[in-house]
Amino acid sequence: MKLKLLLPLMCWFAVTTVKAQNWGGGIDDNNLHFGFTFQYVSSEYKILKTKDWKTIDAGFEAGIPSNYPRGLSSISSKPSSGFGIGFVVNQKVHDNVDIRLTPILVFNDRLLNYRFEEAFGNSNSGQVAQDVQKKLETTVVEFPVSLKIKSNRRNNFRAYMMGGVKFTADISSKKKTNNEPLSEMDKFVNNRRNFLSYEAGLGMDLYFEYFKMSPEIKLSYSFESLKKNEAPHVFSTPIDKLMLRHVTFSLFFE
Numbered sequence: 001m002k003l004k005l006l007l008p009l010m011c012w013f014a015v016t017t018v019k020a021q022n023w024g025g026g027i028d029d030n031n032l033h034f035g036f037t038f039q040y041v042s043s044e045y046k047i048l049k050t051k052d053w054k055t056i057d058a059g060f061e062a063g064i065p066s067n068y069p070r071g072l073s074s075i076s077s078k079p080s081s082g083f084g085i086g087f088v089v090n091q092k093v094h095d096n097v098d099i100r101l102t103p104i105l106v107f108n109d110r111l112l113n114y115r116f117e118e119a120f121g122n123s124n125s126g127q128v129a130q131d132v133q134k135k136l137e138t139t140v141v142e143f144p145v146s147l148k149i150k151s152n153r154r155n156n157f158r159a160y161m162m163g164g165v166k167f168t169a170d171i172s173s174k175k176k177t178n179n180e181p182l183s184e185m186d187k188f189v190n191n192r193r194n195f196l197s198y199e200a201g202l203g204m205d206l207y208f209e210y211f212k213m214s215p216e217i218k219l220s221y222s223f224e225s226l227k228k229n230e231a232p233h234v235f236s237t238p239i240d241k242l243m244l245r246h247v248t249f250s251l252f253f254e
Contacts, residue, residue, distance in 0.1 A: 027212055027254055028153075031092045035212075035254030039084035041108050045077035046243040048225075053238035071117035073129070075238060079247075082108025084142070088252055098148040100162070103141065110136045110244070112189055114235065134188045134235055143167045144199065158205040166220065169194050179230060189236045190228040197222045197244070203252075214252040221245050 027033050050056065054072060086104030093099055112134045146164030170193040179187045201218025225241035 028092075033090050033254060035088035035090070035252055037084075037086050037088055037102060037104065037250050037252045039086070039104060039106070039251075040249045041082040041084055041106055042079045042247045043082065043108050043110060044079045044245055045110065045112065045226075046245060047075055047077055047112075047239060048241040048243070049075060050238055050240045056234075056238045072114060072234075072238060073117045074113075074115040076113045076115075078111055078113060080109045080111045082106060084108075084248075086142075088254060090148075090254065096150045096152070098150070100144075100146050100148055100164075102144050102146070104144070106138075106140050106142055108138055108140070110138060110191070112136075112235070132185075136188060136191060137172065138170055138191075139172045141169050141171055143169075146199070150205070153205075153207075156207040159202075160205065160214075161200070161202050162216070162218065163200040164198070166197050166199060167194070168197065179233070184233055187233045187235055189239065189242070190230050191226040191242070192228050195222055195224065195226055195244075197246070199246075201248075203250075212252075212254045214250075214254070216248075216250045216252065218248050218250070219246070220248065 053075070056072070084104045084106035086102055089101040091099045114132045114134070115129055116132065117129050144164055144166035146162045148160055148162045150158050150160040152158070170191070179190065197220045199218050199220035201216055203214050203216030203218075206213045206215070222244040224243075226244050227236070227239055227242040230236060
C-alpha cells in the first residue's frame with residue numbers, strides 16, 4: 001500500500017465511524033490496558049559524505065577487479081519497505097493523556113546505491129555508467145516510549161498526536177555483518193547494532209462494539225550516525241555519517 005493512499009483511507013474510516021452508532025469505549029476507563037499492532041515501515045538513509053568522497057575510491061584500486069566499474073560519482077538511498085508486529089502497554093495518566101510502551105519486532109532492509117562512471121582501467125569517454133546496490137538485511141526489536149495526547153471523544157472518534165523516543169536493538173546474526181572474509185567489491189557498510197531515535201506522529205481512535213482500532217502514521221529519525229567504525233573499504237570510506245529515517249503506518253487494536 002502506497003503511503004499517499006493512507007491519509008484518504010484514514011479519513012474514510014473516521015467519517016464512517018463517526019456516523020455509526022455510539023459504541024462502548026470501556027477500555028479508555030482502565031488505568032492500564034494492552035493491545036497489539038501491525039506496522040508497515042519505509043526506511044531510508046540520510047547520507048553525509050566525506051569532503052573528498054569522489055576521489056576516495058582511487059585508493060582501493062588494488063582490491064578492485066579489472067572488469068569492475070570505478071569513478072564513484074554518487075551515493076544515494078532509496079526507501080525500502082518492511083513490516084513489524086508487536087504489542088501495546090498503555091498507561092492512562094489523564095482523560096486526554098496516555099503513556100505507551102510498544103515493543104515491536106521489525107523486518108526491514110536498508111539500501112545504499114553507488115554509481116560508477118567508468119570501468120576500471122578504461123578511460124573511454126563513452127563508457128556507460130554502472131550502478132551497484134548494497135543491501136543490509138536487518139531484524140530489529142524496537143522499544144518506543146511515547147506520550148499520546150488525545151482530543152475529547154466525539155461519538156466513535158478521537159484524534160491524537162504522539163511523540164517520544166525509541167531504542168532499537170539489531171538481533172540479526174553477526175555472521176551477516178562480517179566483512180573480513182569478503183573481497184573489496186563484496187563488502188557492505190556495517191551499521192551499529194543499538195541506537196536511539198526520536199519520533200512523532202498523528203492518529204485516530206476508532207471505536208467499535210468490542211474493541212478500539214487506531215490507524216497511525218509517524219516519522220522517526222536517529223539521534224546519531226548508524227555507520228560503524230570498521231576497516232576502510234571502497235563503499236564505507238566515502239561516507240561520513242548515516243542517519244536513519246523511518247515512515248511507519250501502524251494499526252493498533254486495543
